[in-house]
Amino acid sequence: MIAATAVLAGAMSGFGTSTATADPIMDSKALLGNPIAPDGSKITKAEYKDERSIRLTVYSAAMDRSFPVDVQRPADASVPRPTLYLLNGAGAGEDDASWVAQTDALQFLSDKNVNVVQPIGGKWSYYTDWINDDPALGRNKWKTFFTEELPPLIDGALGANGVNAIAGLSTSGTTVLALPIAKPGLFKAAAAYSGCAQTSDPVGSEFVKLTVETWGGADVENMWGPIGSPEWTANDPYVNAAGLRGVDLYISTGNGLPGQYDQLNNPYALPGSFGLANQILIGGVIEAGTNYCTHNLQGRLHELGIPATFNFRNSGTHSWGYWNDELHASWPTLAKGLGI
Structure with missing residues (x-):
């Protein structure tokens, strides 16, 4: 699915301290002294964007590439704080279909005592580990990146406390359920906002194929092999939902019918009459699909006796206004898991 169809302690007041010892983010001269993940992944560059915001460049050994990772520091960084990994949709933050460009997410989280981490990169990949390199998308080892490489670097560089939560929309609404299963x-x-947890059944696999091949121009067999092969089942959050036990869960979707943000010239609507038609027609079909998947997941979790908060909106397409609202609505659940 496509979103909206579509080291480093300077004396910076925003970090709540003027000493290098209180905040382990050093200036760039100390970068080489910063943490290295077990496989050799590391932070190679850090740039202050403002008093609270840092752009890290992170080298992934698994992918042999470097990626930007944007960080918003907590309101009070004088003691170790937890971390929220905030994932974008199919465009992976490489386009304007992102939390930063389309929502007030960072403003909403600015008074929270949490590190907000947004990786940039991995479009059309479902943020999973692919079994083969792809001619269009290259090497994708995002499950490894999010579970083995990035967390120790974030914890070490930011002085985080090791408590993490994760949130995402559309394609990453699948990922944010898969990663807690992959790394208990x-x-x-x-x-998870407007995601489809099931990936290995005929309906779910068609969603994946539509995203990866039709929109991404890649070969889905390079991802998990031929449809129906064991890797598809192994990466299916619906099938493996028992692994979500103990995770505080918030899961939401609209039903595809036009809602409050599906109006001409609405700030959260795609521009112009053509854009609005696209949002209502294509975004409506996609959201109807995620509604189907989410009802299935609700039934699955109920069978397993795993508690979760579900929000089935009585309207709404696959678009940013609703995801912005859902981030706000899900904060109590995320905060509980983060211990805030």
Whole structure:
């Protein structure tokens, strides 16, 4: 699915301290002294964007590439704080279909005592580990990146306390349920907005194929092999939902019918009459699909006796206004898992 169809302690007051010892983010001269993940992944560059915001460049050994990772520091960084990993949709933050460009997410989280981490990169990949390199998308080892490489770097560089939550929309609404299963205990809470948890059945696999091949121009067999092969089942959060036990869960979707943000010239609507038609027609069909998947997941979690907060809106397409609202609504669940 496509979103909206579509080291480093300077004396910076925003960090709540003027000494290098209180905040382990050093200036760039100390970068080489910063943490290295077990496989050799590391932070190679850090740039202050403002008093609270840092752009890290992180080298992934698994992918042999570097990626930007944007960080918003907590309101009070004088003691170790938890971390919220905030994932974008199919465009992976490489386009304007992102939390930063389309919502007030960072403003909303600015008074919270949490590190907000947004990786940039991995479009059309479902943020999973692919079994083969792809001619269009290259090497994708995002499950490894999010579970083994990035967390120790974030914890070490930011002085975080090791307590994590994760939230995402559309395609990453699948990912944020898959990653807590892949690495038990790493994420204490997860919020999935307009995602489809099932990936290995005929309906779910068609969603994946539509995203990866039709929109991404890649070969889905390089991801998990031929449809129906064991990797598809192994990466299916619906099938493996028992692994979500103990995670604080918030899961939401609209039903595809036009809602409050599906109006001409609405700030959260795609521009112009053509854009609005696209949002209502294509975004409506996609959201109807995620509604189907989410009802299935609700039934699955109920069978397993795993508690979760579900929000089934009585309207709404696959678009940013609703995801912005859902981030706000899910904060109590995320905060509980983060211990805030």
